[in-house]
Amino acid sequence: MSDARALCRLDEIPEGKARGFPGPEGGFIGLLAVRRAGRVFVYVNSCPHVGVPLEVMPDRFLDGPGRMIVCAVHGARFRIEDGFCVSGPCAGDSLEVVEAQVDSEGTVWVPADAGT
Template sequence: MKPVVAERVLCALADIPDGQSKGFPAVPGAFTGLFAVRRGDRVWVYVNSCPHIGVPLDPVPDRFLDGKKQNIICSTHGARFRIEDGFCTSGPCYGESLEAVPHRIDDQGRVLVPEDAGL
């Protein structure tokens, strides 16, 4: 039997515009926030921290993607990450990856993450 993992609602899927990204502040007791990228019914969730020096990726709230909306980008030094797996394809952290957050979309259209995501 699978152990039950405590979850929390990150947002409704509809809160993330299709083809866009959205940031979420750290919950009390957490070190950093999270962000999500949506493409259609698919969502990817990551910890909002660059693997190079640990700074948040977004220069402006909810702006995690490059101009063409094809890559996640770090505002501090321009590193680029694939949306699908968080792998860095260019920049000072080349070959490293963003910290992916397990998540699921429930039957009410809510994006759920583990209670301790971001800690």
């Protein structure tokens, strides 16, 4: 991935959990990453309903069982695997997917402008 920035190391996101990250310097919107089955899924941290961050408490993106991403403001529920909203005020919409790659040393890379 050219023009990329390191987000974190994969092992900094516990399996079955999510973590939030600020946008790049000067960016207003952050990112969220979820680790499931050894893969990492990265999205822009913005609900498609009205553009608010998905979490109220740091790193609280998932429902209790850890099966869905949830907007704490409106209760919208999104699939982890593709960000598709299955219920709530933005049902049928999707979170903005951020292309992520994990290199051989376990670093998660995203586009340099992701979250701006």
